Amino acid sequence: MKNLQDILYKVAIKQVFGVTNIDVNQIVFDSRKIEKNDVFIAQKGVQVDGHLYINKAIELGATAIVCEDFPSDKKEGITYIQVNDANVALAIMASNFYDNPSTKFQVVGVTGTNGKTTIASLLYQLFHKAGYKVGLLSTVKILVDETEFKATHTTPDSVTINKYLDMMLEAGVEYCFMEVSSHGIHQKRTEGLTFAGGIFTNLSHDHLDYHETFAEYRNVKKKFFDALPKSAFALTNIDDKNGNFMLQNTKAKKYSYALKTLADYKTRILEKQLSGTLIAVDGTEVWTKLIGVFNIYNLTAIIATAELLGLDNLEILTIVSQLESISGRFQYTISEDGITAIVDYAHTPDALKNVLETINDIRTNNENVITVVGCGGDRDKTKRPKMANIASQLSNQAIFTSDNPRTENAQTILDEMEVGVSPENYRKTLTVLDRRQAIKTACKMSKTGDIILIAGKGHENYQEINGVRTHFDDLEEVTNCFKQLKKN
Numbered sequence: 001m002k003n004l005q006d007i008l009y010k011v012a013i014k015q016v017f018g019v020t021n022i023d024v025n026q027i028v029f030d031s032r033k034i035e036k037n038d039v040f041i042a043q044k045g046v047q048v049d050g051h052l053y054i055n056k057a058i059e060l061g062a063t064a065i066v067c068e069d070f071p072s073d074k075k076e077g078i079t080y081i082q083v084n085d086a087n088v089a090l091a092i093m094a095s096n097f098y099d100n101p102s103t104k105f106q107v108v109g110v111t112g113t114n115g116k117t118t119i120a121s122l123l124y125q126l127f128h129k130a131g132y133k134v135g136l137l138s139t140v141k142i143l144v145d146e147t148e149f150k151a152t153h154t155t156p157d158s159v160t161i162n163k164y165l166d167m168m169l170e171a172g173v174e175y176c177f178m179e180v181s182s183h184g185i186h187q188k189r190t191e192g193l194t195f196a197g198g199i200f201t202n203l204s205h206d207h208l209d210y211h212e213t214f215a216e217y218r219n220v221k222k223k224f225f226d227a228l229p230k231s232a233f234a235l236t237n238i239d240d241k242n243g244n245f246m247l248q249n250t251k252a253k254k255y256s257y258a259l260k261t262l263a264d265y266k267t268r269i270l271e272k273q274l275s276g277t278l279i280a281v282d283g284t285e286v287w288t289k290l291i292g293v294f295n296i297y298n299l300t301a302i303i304a305t306a307e308l309l310g311l312d313n314l315e316i317l318t319i320v321s322q323l324e325s326i327s328g329r330f331q332y333t334i335s336e337d338g339i340t341a342i343v344d345y346a347h348t349p350d351a352l353k354n355v356l357e358t359i360n361d362i363r364t365n366n367e368n369v370i371t372v373v374g375c376g377g378d379r380d381k382t383k384r385p386k387m388a389n390i391a392s393q394l395s396n397q398a399i400f401t402s403d404n405p406r407t408e409n410a411q412t413i414l415d416e417m418e419v420g421v422s423p424e425n426y427r428k429t430l431t432v433l434d435r436r437q438a439i440k441t442a443c444k445m446s447k448t449g450d451i452i453l454i455a456g457k458g459h460e461n462y463q464e465i466n467g468v469r470t471h472f473d474d475l476e477e478v479t480n481c482f483k484q485l486k487k488n
């Protein structure tokens with residue numbers, strides 16, 4: 001139980017009806033989860049308006065309501081609090097409820113279109129190997145020291161974030177690395193948190209269904225840096241054309257990293273292979289198992305962050321050479337016949353282009369690159385033709401298939417992808433609706449030395465069709481195909 005007055009500290013309140021000096025059980029924003037003496041926050045969502053569920057919440061036991069508009073029929077004995085922005089109020093209340101855990105240890109946020117999971121997870125690994133207790137909030141999983149929890153979002157809602165930060169504190173965690181998605185910033189899920197630092201990776205096309213324009217998407221990302229406190233560091237990739245823009249109005253101490261431009265932290269690539277990359281950091285040569293120029297950007301951000309958080313330089317570089325790649329990020333397996341299959345979470349045009357360029361860069365002979373790729377349903381439709389164009393342009397064979405059609409018609413998604421293929425590349429493309437069959441087709445079409453890229457799902461272990469998720473794992477599928485082919 002917490003006193004409502006205490007958890008309302010710093011919330012911009014417009015009007016109060018009833019008493020605030022009462023004890024509340026939990027902060028809940030979904031009426032279906034209300035229990036006795038909870039406080040219900042009514043959010044104006046994307047699908048529905050939470051204000052419609054105020055009375056339902058009261059029926060189930062809510063004693064206090066936080067909302068943007070007062071209902072016309074206020075119930076006796078219930079406290080109503082009117083706020084300007086229910087999402088902000090929720091975030092501040094959630095932080096207060098757990099006694100502001102983010103102020104008590106170092107929380108670092110990573111934002112940008114691609115590379116958030118990679119950077120946050122590798123920072124977790126690095127600090128863990130350096131002997132610290134670490135926390136992670138990522139697309140793939142949540143880690144409280146070594147205990148793993150399932151992630152449902154890249155950036156969870158503010159109650160969930162603070163709940164895990166509190167658990168981390170209890171477990172003696174000193175550093176937490178978390179992904180900060182554009183949806184998260186826009187829906188104020190990270191409002192009220194005190195960050196020790198912020199990292200910008202890059203900005204390219206994604207989520208233009210939600211943010212409508214690229215400028216709006218870019219401005220949302222910038223807001224994360226605008227809100228950083230003076231005590232924090234703000235680290236940006238200045239090789240990215242929006243790198244400087246992100247830090248324009250931040251109060252935090254500004255730092256930059258790059259591979260090309262002059263920057264505070266700079267890395268040079270010396271040698272690229274399928275087994276890893278040789279890099280030079282401040283004149284020291286380091287071998288890393290990570291592959292692809294984009295991953296060297298990620299690594300540079302990681303090295304800079306570890307330094308900014310006070311780790312010893314030599315220790316950082318020693319650990320960097322031991323870092324393991326993240327599940328579903330350029331994860332590869334080689335068949336007995338010498339066919340390489342790479343599973344990668346590239347689900348944006350830029351990521352797909354980077355991964356295919358990396359593959360083309362490291363392949364040593366004239367073997368074929370076969371790409372299996374799809375685009376998610378109920379997501380940015382303008383990505384579809386672009387991704388199909390990139391896949392067909394940069395591969396010898398592109399097989400378009402399904403990737404979580406969700407509530408959309410899977411064939412329609414494929415039709416929308418195909419529109420992006422230039423006429424000279426038509427002959428290199430094929431559509432196979434069923435992802436399992438598409439992977440099988442790729443395996444059958446390949447011969448020794450060929451590289452199969454299976455893009456878009458990475459670590460995901462499901463395929464979502466019409467709201468139903470069934471088990472599906474790209475790596476598992478291709479491994480099975482390899483075994484089958486061997487038998488035949």
Ligand SMILES: CC(=O)N[C@H]1[C@@H](OP(=O)(O)OP(=O)(O)OC[C@H]2O[C@@H](n3ccc(=O)[nH]c3=O)[C@H](O)[C@@H]2O)O[C@H](CO)[C@@H](O)[C@@H]1O[C@H](C)C(=O)N[C@@H](C)C(=O)N[C@H](CCC(=O)O)C(=O)O
Pocket residue numbers: 029030031032042043044045046047048049050051053152153154155156157181182183184
């Ligand atoms: C588009 C989007 O971001 N939606 C998020 C949003 O849901 P919503 O606005 O649709 O909610 P809604 O259904 O309209 O309901 C509005 C309010 O009424 C409440 N309600 C609703 C029904 C009811 O019976 N009672 C009730 O109280 C809801 O709890 C909610 O508070 O708020 C919910 C609660 O926090 C989120 O779970 C939900 O994430 C959905 C599931 C989602 O898929 N989000 C994705 C797009 C997302 O956030 N992705 C980013 C990563 C993107 C990336 O960078 O790649 C992420 O951070 O994960």
Ligand SMILES: Nc1ncnc2c1ncn2[C@@H]1O[C@H](COP(=O)(O)OP(=O)(O)OP(=O)(O)O)[C@@H](O)[C@H]1O
Pocket residue numbers: 112113114115116117118119139154179181201202294295297298328329330344345346347350351352354355458
């Ligand atoms: N720095 C980078 N620049 C461009 N592409 C990258 C970078 N890092 C990773 N990628 C590509 O993007 C894919 C997704 O990487 P990652 O999961 O780290 O990104 P993310 O930002 O967490 O994505 P999400 O928005 O889904 O959480 C990778 O599989 C790889 O193809």
Ligand SMILES: N[C@H](CCC[C@H](N)C(=O)O)C(=O)O
Pocket residue numbers: 154347375376377379403404456457460
């Ligand atoms: N965070 C991204 C992941 C996309 C992954 C892809 N497999 C898909 O389902 O579209 C999103 O929710 O848009």
Ligand SMILES: [Mg+2]
Pocket residue numbers: 116117118138139140154179
């Ligand atoms: Mg992620």
